[in-house]
Amino acid sequence: MVSEKVTLVNPQGLHMRPAGMFASAMGKFSCDVTVVTPDKEVNGKSPMALMAAGIPCGTEVEVRCDGADEAEALAAAVELIKSGLGE
Amino acid sequence: MxxxxxxxxxxxxxxxxxxxEPDLSFEPYKVEDSAAEKARYQQALDVFCEKTAQQAERMKVTVGENEAEIMSGHIMLAQDPGMTDAINAAIDGGTCAEQALVETSTMFENMFLSMDDEMFQQRASDIADIRTGILAELLGKQVVxxxxxxxxxxxxxxxxxxxxxxxxxxxxxxxxxxxxxxxxxxxxxxxxxxxxxxxxxxxxxxxxxxxxxxxxxxxxxxxxxxxxxxxxxxxxxxxxxxxxxxxxxLEAYRGKPTVTADGDKKTLACNIGNPDDAKTAVDHDCEAIGLFRSEFLFMDAKELPSEDEQFEAYRKVAVTLKGAPVIIRTLDVGGDKEIPYMNLQKEENPFMGYRAVRYCLDNPDEYKVQLRALLRASAFGDIKIMVPLVTCVEELRQVKELVEQCKAELHEEGYKFNEDIEVGIMMETAAAANIADILAKEAAFFSIGTNDLTGYTMASDRGNDKVAYLYSWYYPAVLRAIKNIIVSGVKEGIMVGMCGEAAADPLLTPLLISWGMEEFSVSAPSVLKTRKAISQWTKADADALEAKVMQLSTAEEVKAALEEAAR
Missing domain, CATH: 3.50.30.10 (Phosphohistidine domain)
Structure with missing residues (x-):
């Protein structure tokens, strides 16, 4: 398993569009993707779970990837979050 | 009745x-063969998604891209792995598919409902919609x-x-x-x-x-x-x-000029929301575009539309109108028009807040992108720039200053544009109506936005059933505001038009003629009706009615007098 901490920069947090974008990007990898916030762990491939976690802007989250392509998945996840998920 | x-x-x-709505009640039962039950859920889900995709396709044609996108979003939520995993886990524990769906979706729905954000509340109702759809499939019922x-x-x-x-x-x-x-x-x-x-x-x-x-x-x-x-x-x-x-x-009025009964020429224009509407407007026999609401370009996008994208949209309308005037309102964001990627803060009182020209002047770099696009498109037709929500002359001056900056830049870069592009005002605040004489000296034209003007003048939100009775342009307060705007503009020799819904109200037509209004901008289906209404009045008859109506004290009396005189 690999993991990295990264800060969410989306001004309105993880709402529909960025959550959908993140989850669908993660869906392309075979490994498990978990997004860990200070108080919960959610499935990184589920836009609904990501949205329902209600993660506000400025939160430091930990992305954990576990599986065959974990390194590539983690790099992609961190890059996406840093770039503001298309916003 | x-x-x-x-x-x-x-x-x-x-x-x-x-x-x-069909009866979607069911008796929960204990599942023995969980693999078969999961397959049953998967099949219902697949059928639901397929039907929804077909609906979205139909909707693109019948209703519009935006509505269709809502339906496509339903598919993404229904197929969400977080939800499917939770449902499959419940089925493995012996819960039937119906019950697993209801429990899991309700859990997500409640999570969204508990969040204090309109966007999440909307997701909650999406989930309820999806639950109804999949449940109907599982139970073999027909949704409406x-x-x-x-x-x-x-x-x-x-x-x-x-x-x-x-x-x-x-x-x-x-x-x-x-x-x-x-x-x-x-x-x-x-x-x-x-x-x-x-x-x-x-x-x-x-x-x-x-x-x-x-x-x-x-x-x-x-x-x-x-x-x-x-x-x-x-x-x-x-x-x-x-x-x-x-x-x-009304077809008899197609292709005819718009003139009063004594031959005074008026302009019949259309209000449009996107470049495709311009074609519809021309098909409905309009003579100009009196209001192109540019924010639809912004609302349909996922990020700020680039200068080239905006230029293309404005150019398209200018070309469709073949040299006839096209008044384009610059971005009217805020109030009831939310543009997600602009991340405007929620306000206590958005209609009195950070919107329209106020937002634009505070973000001049974004605004200049639009002004440059408008200037570039002015090389292809008679484009005029209209500034919304002006309350003081300072705002108009600042916009004109930005337009000058853009002109200088475009010169430098070698673009062609109309050096004398007109910059006018959408007259829609009580403040602007009161200082119409001051504004008329510096604006190239006025166009009266009666929807907001009525709301702001009467301090009444027409969407609020409790106070909507006050939202009427037959109140003397609104009529005086309109009169002051038109008369002040005419005195300074600038074009005065109206792009609010009142422009298509045949009861008001004689008053507008009496005050000297030049351009009536209406929705496409109202073009012929309005042309007919204008053709019924001479200036003398309109003046006589005006003198009588402006003496009246109540909206009821005004409306009754106008109805009695209606032609």
């Missing part, structure tokens, strides 16, 4: 078809289906949801009756777009109107009559054909 909101004009006579209706159906429904409107078979629907919704609701907009007579907010319509009975929907007056007697039926059949005839008679 039932009374409701007259949401879409015309008269429809037909048989009631009650669109009632309006795609196969007998000819001459009157749809009676609690509320017309996006997923229902997707399937409506326009040819067979004679009218629509709902229990909720106002003139600006989703149901109303759809009904008008489809040109189906509709009466909304009829209390207990689903209880009172039985399947198969004859119903008359008078969408012009907001009346619904069930099981009419022969006299009544004959009366309405005659009215329905009179309505059709009137529509037909």
């Amino acid at each position: 039932f009374e409701g909101v007259n949401a879409s004009e015309g008269i429809g006579i037909g048989k009631a078809v009650l669109a009632v 289906d309006l795609s196969v209706l007998p000819a001459g159906s009157i749809i009676v429904v609690h509320d017309l949801t996006p997923s229902m409107t997707a399937t409506i078979d326009k040819e067979n629907v004679a009218g629509i009756v709902t229990e909720v919704g106002g003139r600006t609701s989703h149901s109303a907009i759809i009904a008008r777009a489809l040109e189906i007579p509709a009466v909304l907010s009829v209390p207990n319509a689903c209880g009172a109107l039985h399947n198969g009975i004859t119903v008359i929907v008078d969408g012009t007056n907001g009346h619904v009559i069930s099981d009419p007697d022969d006299d009544m039926l004959a009366d309405y059949e005659q009215r329905a054909s009179a309505f059709a005839e009137e529509k037909h008679a």
Whole structure:
């Protein structure tokens, strides 16, 4: 398993569009993707779970990837979050 | 007879078809073969997604891209791995598919409902919509289906949801009756777009109107009559054909100039929301574009549209109008128009807050992108720039200063544009109406936005049922504001037009003629009607009526006097 901490920069947090974008990007990898916030762990491939976690802007989250392509998945996840998920 | 909101004009006579939500109750049971149960859920899910995808495709054509995107979003949520995993886990624990779906979706729904954010509240109602759809598949029930209706159906429904409107078979629907919704609701907009007579907010319509009975929907007056007697039926059949005839008679005004009874030339323009509407407007015989609401370019996008994208949209309209004037309103963000990627803060009082020209002047770099695009497009037609929500002359000066900066830049870069592009004001605040004489000295034109002007002058939100009675341009306060704007503009020799809904109100036409208004900008279907209304009045007759009406004290008296004089 690999993991990295990264800060969410989306001004309105993880709402529909960025959550959908993140989850669908993660869906392309075979490994498990978990997004860990200070108080919960959610499935990184589920836009609904990501949205329902209600993660506000400025939160430091930990992305954990576990599986065959974990390194590539983690790099992609961190890059996406840093770039503001298309916003 | 039932009374409701007259949401879409015309008269429809037909048989009631009650669109009632199906009974989706079920008895939970213990699952033995969880693999088979999971497969059963998966199959229901697949069928639901396939049907939804088909609806979205149909909707693109019948309703619009935005509505279709909502349906596509439903598929993404329904297939969400977080939800599917939770449902499969519940089934593995012995819960039946129906119960697993209800429990899991309700959990997500409650999570979204608990969040204090409108966007998440919307997701909660999406999930409820999805639950109904998949549950109906699991139980083998039919959700409300309006795609196969007998000819001459009157749809009676609690509320017309996006997923229902997707399937409506326009040819067979004679009218629509709902229990909720106002003139600006989703149901109303759809009904008008489809040109189906509709009466909304009829209390207990689903209880009172039985399947198969004859119903008359008078969408012009907001009346619904069930099981009419022969006299009544004959009366309405005659009215329905009179309505059709009137529509037909208006064709005589197609291709004719817009002139008053004594030959004074006016301009009949159209209000449009996107470049494609310009074609529709021309087809409806308009002579100019009096209002192109540019924010739809921004609302349909996922990020700020680039200068080139905006230029292309403006150029397209200019070219479609073949040199006729095109007034383009610069970005009117805020108030009731939210643009997600702009991340404007929620405000206590958005209509008095950070919106329109206030936002634009505070973000000059974004605003200049639009101004440059407008200038570049002015090389291809008679484009004029209109600034919304102006309250003081300082705002107009700042915009004009930015326009000058953009001109200098474009010169430098070698672009062609209209050096003398006009910059005018959308007159829609009480402040602007009061200083119309000051503004008229520096603005190239005025266009009166009566929707906001009425709201701001009367301090009344027409969407608020409790105070909507105050929202009327027959109040002397609103008429005086309009008069002051027109008279001040005419005195300075600038063009004065009107792009609010009042421009298409034939009762107001004589007043507007009397004050000297030049341009009437209306929605495409109102072009011929308005041209006819203008042709009925001479300046002398209009002046006489004006003198009488402006003496009156109440909206009721004003409206009665105008109705009595109506031609």
